[in-house]
Amino acid sequence: MQGRLTRVNLAALAIGLAFLYLPIAILVIYSFNDSRLVGVWGGWSLRWYRDLLGNQAMLDAAWASLRVAVLSASIATVLGTLAALALVRAGRFAGRTAFVAMIYAPLVMPEVITGLSLLLLFVAINIDRGFWTVVIAHATLTLCFVTVVVQARLLDFDRSLEEAATDLGCPPWRVFMTITLPLIAPAVVAAWMLAFTLSLDDLVIASFTSGPGATTLPIRIYSEVRLGVKPEINAVCTIMIAVVASVLIVASLLSKLTVASRTQRSA
């Protein structure tokens, strides 16, 4: 399947990329449009970004989203890492298969169902929906992604390193803190970033589980767009794209870095 970049290939690639990224490119370009009308080019301008600074509702939503993302990603990272440790380290315990299935189910579960079931849960136990329910819902959503990422790293972790540390007089919990955690840290950080971006742009689950006073950015944007696309929205989205893209780039660099150092070590 080794082929060269022929004209046909190039064209196919261009069409594919255009299909994926043209809408985004248009959005980004129009966020710098001086004209209020979408589809009319009025020259370059940053005025919508300036206007955005005056839009308190939008800024509040962004701030709420950021806090939700940081908190839920942190919770998911801790729990997901523990789950990965249990899966890789505990050997064959009773109910392991069921545990694995339960961890991975949310990966393939339609978001609407996850959102709805969480909503029912919160209603059933009579919790007021708001900031914390969104955090919990997002932690639930992203936990399985964290587990998958961390588990992959743990699977090729050299257990003899931990044994060597134990042998040198290190008690078990300190072995985890000084040997295991630093060595899987890149995967854990990458997993956190993945969870962060997933939380940041989730609309479905957030709309099921958020309440008054806990409007996240995607919910805000969605509700504003229903009243017509305002150029300000383009500016917000452009900023979100930039944030998500840079987080994902850092995450992928981190996982590349670990792969590189691993191959170097085994060479």
Add this chain to the structure above:
Amino acid sequence: MVRFEDVSKRFGATAAVDRLSLDIFPGEFFALLGPSGCGKTTLLRMLAGFETPDEGRILLDGSDIAAVPPHRRPVNMMFQSYALFPHLTVAGNIAFGLRQEGLPKTEIAERVGAMMALLQLGRLGERRPDQLSGGQRQRVALARSLVKRPRVLLLDEPMAALDRKLREETQFELMDLQARLGLTFVIVTHDQEEAMKVADRIGVMNHGRLVQVALPEEIYEKPNSRWVADFIGDVNLIEGRVTVADADGVVVEAAEGIRFQADATDGAKTGETVWVALRPEKIAIASITDGKRADALYGEVLEIGYRGDVSVYKVRLDNGLVMKAAAANTMRRVAQPFGCNDRVVLSWARDAVAVLTR
């Protein structure tokens, strides 16, 4: 110092270690020798605390260590894979064990420095393990376990990855260190030459059991079974029957009609089937110069295995038996006095013959 009492360890159906008893003395350099999979690593891992024996006890200085978790045992293990911490520097790796003891920083620095000097790691302190050569890594692993001054140091094939020259240097370094620090070393190896060279005593293992525990020269000269004789070095093993057995010695007659005279041997009884073990290098091989002698064995060279310093000659004796004899190559190869198909005479001293009853 260390005592194994009827220790067994099973993995499923295989008994990795099978009712094994062994005493290791303080200050001793003990080598465990045996074929792959015979349970050497498992034995060390039980002593270090990474496996629990299914049966039996392990005593350290007279007290059972079953209840002591691995991080509290005064035993350090140098791993076959070195297991250096990739995220720490060389100095950090060596200091790791001392940090766990909570020693003052100055003492740690001092001891790490001394150990690095001892193992000639002087300028490598700030490097990371992946920036070291195989031999350097091995020395770091050694330093890391030695710096703790363990009562017992376990070395699991510490030199398997080294080339011959570096291996020899390291063997001497190890022996020197062991003598200087007065520690107890247990080394696992499948290199018998290495075991002979470094160890005070050797334990030969097979199928989870110790077959023979003795001084290196005893293992080599007086193996207690055919299996040990065959496992250690090159040997001619010839089956025969005891015809005479008294205080003056033993006479064994082989099927081919050769009679072997040997020193008195425990357990050899007249009429029993035994095996004669003769090391090739103890058999003198010579060209036939003078007339036939009654007590010598004549034959024809079948094959010559040239090994540089010695050559091993496969000789078919006139009575059909094939024996190997080794001779030092004191002359250049072209000048060898005999080649393939030449007729030669073999002879040996009576004390070169070992009689094995099992």
